[in-house]
Amino acid sequence: MYIRVTVCVRAQGTCGSRNLLCGVAPQRAHCVTAAGTLARGRLEGRQGTESTGVRKRGVDGRVQSFEEIPHTGRSGWVNLVKFWREDRFRHLHMHMEKTFNAVGPIYREHVGTQSSVNIMLPSDIAELFRSEGLHPRRMTLQPWATHRESRNHSKGVFLKSNGEEWRADRLILNREVMMSTPVKRFLPLLDEVAMDFCRMLQARVEKDGRGEEGKRSLTMDPSPDLFRFALEASCHVIYGERIGLFSSSPSLESQKFIWAVERMLATTPPLLYLPPRLLLRIGAPLWTEHANAWDHIFSHAEARIQKGYQRLSSSKARGAGAGAVGCQYTGVLDQLMEKGQLSLDLIKANVTELMAGGVDTTAVPLQFALFELGRNKEVQERVRQQVRASWAQAGGDPQKALKGAPLLKGTMKEILRLYPVGTTVQRYPIKDIVLQNYHIPAGTMVQACLYPLGRSAEVFEDPQRFDPGRWGSSKEEGQRGETAGGFRSLAFGFGARQCVGRRIAENEMQLLLMHILLSFHLSVSSSEDIKTTCTLILQPETPPRITFSKL
Numbered sequence: 001m002y003i004r005v006t007v008c009v010r011a012q013g014t015c016g017s018r019n020l021l022c023g024v025a026p027q028r029a030h031c032v033t034a035a036g037t038l039a040r041g042r043l044e045g046r047q048g049t050e051s052t053g054v055r056k057r058g059v060d061g062r063v064q065s066f067e068e069i070p071h072t073g074r075s076g077w078v079n080l081v082k083f084w085r086e087d088r089f090r091h092l093h094m095h096m097e098k099t100f101n102a103v104g105p106i107y108r109e110h111v112g113t114q115s116s117v118n119i120m121l122p123s124d125i126a127e128l129f130r131s132e133g134l135h136p137r138r139m140t141l142q143p144w145a146t147h148r149e150s151r152n153h154s155k156g157v158f159l160k161s162n163g164e165e166w167r168a169d170r171l172i173l174n175r176e177v178m179m180s181t182p183v184k185r186f187l188p189l190l191d192e193v194a195m196d197f198c199r200m201l202q203a204r205v206e207k208d209g210r211g212e213e214g215k216r217s218l219t220m221d222p223s224p225d226l227f228r229f230a231l232e233a234s235c236h237v238i239y240g241e242r243i244g245l246f247s248s249s250p251s252l253e254s255q256k257f258i259w260a261v262e263r264m265l266a267t268t269p270p271l272l273y274l275p276p277r278l279l280l281r282i283g284a285p286l287w288t289e290h291a292n293a294w295d296h297i298f299s300h301a302e303a304r305i306q307k308g309y310q311r312l313s314s315s316k317a318r319g320a321g322a323g324a325v326g327c328q329y330t331g332v333l334d335q336l337m338e339k340g341q342l343s344l345d346l347i348k349a350n351v352t353e354l355m356a357g358g359v360d361t362t363a364v365p366l367q368f369a370l371f372e373l374g375r376n377k378e379v380q381e382r383v384r385q386q387v388r389a390s391w392a393q394a395g396g397d398p399q400k401a402l403k404g405a406p407l408l409k410g411t412m413k414e415i416l417r418l419y420p421v422g423t424t425v426q427r428y429p430i431k432d433i434v435l436q437n438y439h440i441p442a443g444t445m446v447q448a449c450l451y452p453l454g455r456s457a458e459v460f461e462d463p464q465r466f467d468p469g470r471w472g473s474s475k476e477e478g479q480r481g482e483t484a485g486g487f488r489s490l491a492f493g494f495g496a497r498q499c500v501g502r503r504i505a506e507n508e509m510q511l512l513l514m515h516i517l518l519s520f521h522l523s524v525s526s527s528e529d530i531k532t533t534c535t536l537i538l539q540p541e542t543p544p545r546i547t548f549s550k551l
């Protein structure tokens, strides 16, 4: 997952032309009753929505104007104050869900300097992605890049390039992290880390757990260990390096890196809504903390790149490739450096992004997964049975094992449906489009809101049920029809700009779950829903405690 604040390409679209009819099909809006948090009267621009929840076409069947889209208040500044006063940043996902419930499947929101159109139905999201263009700037946090540099704060690399250049670079990167060949090569590295994690956990349960020897149970908050797992796995795949985080005294440097990513994520949301001038005044301490966190992330990557450089030089001197010592795969960084298709600055920027984007994003869904499997014992048993059979057949080959246990993939898809790490995917359409019969000018920021989408009864049957089988994950369990419609599983985004760490994340999370299910029975003391909070990524307000019982 990554934060992206991009500058849009404004293409001259012909207003509401080609797509006039796409998206005008009447959609059932969500209950438009007084039950929503937003009182009816407080929302403006709602012509076209009846109390029955069925959206009418505009007067005379015309496409309605942008201004007619329901919105949550005209003044961005008033909204910003409300957001702060009501602590809405931390509950943005629920605020979105409530707003959709109150006004139907599209609304506008203006908060501080940010303005967006929010949508949640797969048909609208499909239309949005059909009109996405390539973003002209590639690095994150653009609004602060200049500010950052002007304060001489940055050790980072902020690169600008046009859409085509960005696309070409991204395709080179994809070849090292998204295609099946590199995945096959880095999977054993992830598997090694997942197995070590389970050994560490087994030793801990044996030492600190209760019950008779060999059958002990331990109840704990696994979140710190999951963060270490994610960092250890990322370092192994990206730098080809084990950093020893499962030892009893992990290095201070690694702890600092985890801290830096956590602070970078936590300080981003409030900064997103402030203009640079205000940032300098009221946001200065926040900004300093944010910039320091980034600096630490950049330094971490810089140190690894130096090492990679030395490795490459010495293997060149020996006449060998750096990315593979003998047949051994030594990580994404070495591959990129050895192939030399990207400039060193681009390699730096990319590995920094991969490292920053690769820790919390996998550690947090794993917390939710352990919790959901713990409170859904039957599901847990079904997944375990499939995993056991597949593992027995795979003869130690992790790729085969995952292939034979599609419920693992279904489990993670289900987790990301209910708890999407990034609650929105944003696009700036490069031509005018029509969504829900409203005209959306090119260049508007449109957000696909994943949390309300994943929990919508219009989109998913019995959406509150945790059901990995709904994704058609096995011949026996699948085929329930929910795989038919697209644009429902969007946790990794979509298209050219989708999550570049997707294959690393999917495999890393599934492998860890696989080894945990082979070794432990999971349970939780309370099956009450977890309260969630949004600090750029969606996470539990309090990490759930899980009981690990040795099998």
Ligand code: HEM
Binding pocket: 001, 002, 004, 170, 234, 353, 354, 355, 357, 358, 359, 361, 362, 365, 416, 420, 421, 422, 424, 425, 426, 490, 491, 492, 493, 494, 495, 497, 498, 499, 500, 501, 502, 504, 505
């Ligand atoms: C469950 C885990 C993860 C989720 C749900 C997730 C989700 C996302 C999403 C939604 C995006 C934006 C995609 C779009 O706009 O279409 C994204 C981008 C990105 N993610 Fe992930 N991510 C995850 C794990 C990772 C990992 C493990 C890494 C690195 C190893 C990573 C690195 C990135 C980077 C670098 C981008 C920016 C890509 C670009 O704009 O070119 N993510 N991710």
